[in-house]
Amino acid sequence: MAYFFDMAVSSRFRGMKILNLLALCVLIFSLANIVPMAEARIRRYKWEVKYEYKSPDCFRKVVITINGRTPGPTIQARQNDTVIVELKNSLLTENVAIHWHGIRQIGTPWADGTEGVTQCPILPGETFTYKFVVDRPGTYLYHAHYGMQREAGLYGSIRVSLPEGESEPYAYDYDRSIILNDWFHRSAFEQAAGLSSIPFQWVGEPQSLLIQGKGRFNCSSLNSPSLNVGIICNETNPECSPYVITVIPGKTYRLRISSLTALSALSFQIEGHNMTVVEADGHNVEPFVVQNLFIYSGETYSVLIKADQNPTRNYWATTNIVSRNATFTTPPGLAILNYYPNHPKRSPPTTPPSGPLWNDVGSRLNQSLAIKARKGFIIPPPQSADRMIVMLNTQNNVSGNVRWSVNKVTYTLPHIPYLIALKENITSAFDQTPPPDGYDFKNYDIFSVAENKSYTIRNGVYRLNFNSTVDIILQNANSLSNKTSETHPWHLHGHDFWVLGYGEGKFDIYNDPKKYNLVNPIMKNTVPVHRYGWTALRFRADNPGAWAFHCHIESHFYMGMGVVFAEGIERLGELPSSIKGCVHRK
């Protein structure tokens, strides 16, 4: 907007003419769209992506910023608005692509921003325009979807409100967005190089946790905070002062809590304040009260809190790692719930609450089970499916590399994006053999380390019949370490799915479907599969395009933990040439 504004004011006279012209355009546009689009607007953003030194947790490192910020600017829109983001890549040698997480991209599958799946990457010096409609209210995210750039800091919030005059089925006075993240001091390049090394080098636990881009690393844990390799760590840097949520006593706040961690499952809690969960991934939840909210990478929740505690002091909001033991490696993330008019930086007089035990799986499973669609907002699921795909998640050693697999296939993205290859019938672009719909249910022992035989690196797609109903059973198993099973948050692009159920142990394809919740299942786009457990999803393949479905842990996706679905490609018109920069180059 700034650009057009500058143009308009550059000369008052010329500006007036442009403004008149704009007014005319708006008028024509309005007339052409009176009925369905009366309230829809265009939300236009101009973003520049580049490298900058930042100290989100007091430790200075190069991050990728949008318009100088990480997290980037929040996109605020109303339901049915069109969002246009003109993204200029000002990185030096690195391409980029941004995914609009939770936005289904109905009719615009090329705007999903998933490199290798829906578009070629955006080169340094190029400006790419993302244009899509936000068709549902709710809390969404955006982030890089190329290599491991997300954890370099390229992420932010999308907040879609109801159309003017409509209101949520719950009351609140104010609305705040908070993204949780984990933070690593090694660059994404270093992490990726380690993950591809033989011997394998794991990324390790994060150095800190960020609440809305701010965390605190204990600089004194470095023997010398400024070595000659240029380490700068300064706990008095205002960039890493704790995030402050200021509240007015007596008021109710909607906190939109989301997680874009690279690795960690988190718990979030506010000292002395219960939270009422009302939204999950853009869908209304039958309200339930928690002391702590478990949240997995890629999930968004809205919780309501009431500022009804002693107003003469501030309170801690904290986040800590669960599901992995980071007790001795990663301190909790801290923010301040500031009761106005106390000083926002005044530390609460208490010790920050420590959060639940990292290995309390039961509580996490209970929260998963508690999330149901809100009465009056239930979207009934189809009562049966046309196809069931059981996806066994295993960790494997493939030719010396540690990889993650689904049904013995460890995923790699092709150079030519699927959407283009499928639409233009470039069969050489990827493996035309689809991956398997299941595994050896009878003989595979999910409680043992994988035998690591016949695992292959492949890039075939699951082709789904258009409008068919598909069930996905995510089956967890033992990792390469004995008696260990990790938690994986799976995220589906282009659709929401109904969460039909969670279970422990091996999914029983004969009996477990009988226990599905077909009454009031929540719809989501990201869901955890718990240790040694399974999660059952159902979705309708009703969105023409190619869509990634993958573990949202950055390193797990890099290590092959994902698949791609394709449906209704024949229904698509011509693809925009702007997504095809990497294709016709011979």
Added chain:
Amino acid sequence: MAYFFDMAVSSRFRGMKILNLLALCVLIFSLANIVPMAEARIRRYKWEVKYEYKSPDCFRKVVITINGRTPGPTIQARQNDTVIVELKNSLLTENVAIHWHGIRQIGTPWADGTEGVTQCPILPGETFTYKFVVDRPGTYLYHAHYGMQREAGLYGSIRVSLPEGESEPYAYDYDRSIILNDWFHRSAFEQAAGLSSIPFQWVGEPQSLLIQGKGRFNCSSLNSPSLNVGIICNETNPECSPYVITVIPGKTYRLRISSLTALSALSFQIEGHNMTVVEADGHNVEPFVVQNLFIYSGETYSVLIKADQNPTRNYWATTNIVSRNATFTTPPGLAILNYYPNHPKRSPPTTPPSGPLWNDVGSRLNQSLAIKARKGFIIPPPQSADRMIVMLNTQNNVSGNVRWSVNKVTYTLPHIPYLIALKENITSAFDQTPPPDGYDFKNYDIFSVAENKSYTIRNGVYRLNFNSTVDIILQNANSLSNKTSETHPWHLHGHDFWVLGYGEGKFDIYNDPKKYNLVNPIMKNTVPVHRYGWTALRFRADNPGAWAFHCHIESHFYMGMGVVFAEGIERLGELPSSIKGCVHRK
């Protein structure tokens, strides 16, 4: 080659057929080329570029390797051979381009490998084929020419020998290639982010110097060699054991010494052994003897040494920084001249020679002046020029950024490469106003800090008349620091130039040309401009294409210290589509 070989052996029967076919092709090819190409061969390389952890100086960091190595494989060819490099980019999110430094690319300007000038970059997942003829014998280099990737380790040697049966005008028994480099522990991304920061953050002096990819950082200077940010430094790592040049007593060695430093000017010396300089940048030098060789980034020399010292011990070969004061920051690089049959790792019994003083400008200027074309190999320069461009090199503050400028223009590369924009007449691709041919000779004080007025960031080109003779005077000046003037090695793509002279102070356009050496000037592709001095070059604009001419210091080029020449574009046929991937994308 491995790939074709694998194909051939995959089935013996099928293999035989392919081999017969190949033989037939070779026969046809030979018949078609009997006269001019009788001895020329194709040298084919398959390279894969990726990130790997390496410890060239004992400090572990992510580098860019070619086929697992840094420096990459040496290209060995004979004069008139065709070199084909199939380059696969296996980086994660980063593009790449490789420049063949010193190869003039006559008839193949699109193969020069200069991103933004001669080609679009090569995307991750893509394979790009460089194909060019090495038309002159000599010592050349290759390295990344995109962003600051060169200093991430992407570089190597090209050695072109005389046609079979021909011999050099000097005798030697063996031939060795040694690349000198400086090494930084911060990544190229971090360095670039610092250089673009306000306030400016300089890259500083290198942590170590590498001789043929091996150096030694003093790990104990880190307070703790393995902090939780993952620093690993290990002086017993064989990757950083000193480079060994093994010699047989009594034999004469041709050492091809080249420099690809990111920043440093160097001196190279071998304890107890004189060096006779015989080649510079592919041209025969009238031999002269040095105790130490001064060498600037982008230069190559051949020196002869005779293994005529006490053969019962080994000797140090060392390199140290000159022109900048790195006495307290960068230890000398060490290698071992190993007299066979002594153990190659046996340390010499002496203290390594310390090399000349860093600030001894006179000795460096003297070496520059000593380099003349060898008798019998003199290529006479045109006795006059059609155009003279005087290039004032200044350091400036442009809108808060520290930049380098030529005649008040600080350079930035366009998104669409010049070669394509010029050939296809895409006038919007770059500033159509050419940069100035001179500066305010009368009033500009080269001994003072620049006033920093009216400096602009631009990307116009110097259009040269085809086959015209062009004189370039590089005029050095004071930097932004009082009483400081740096040394800049300028490198010209696509041509060799005659080095007509060097001088101190401000170039006098009336009188200094009278002192030009028009008798036996050396031809080179890289030449230093000394502190507060000038260097005069002459070249013929006889190679259709667009050619960069720039300071070979990686950070200086990044900061704008370069220009582009274009000539004879109208003589070019259609450009290969493989270089145009970033262009037709709207």
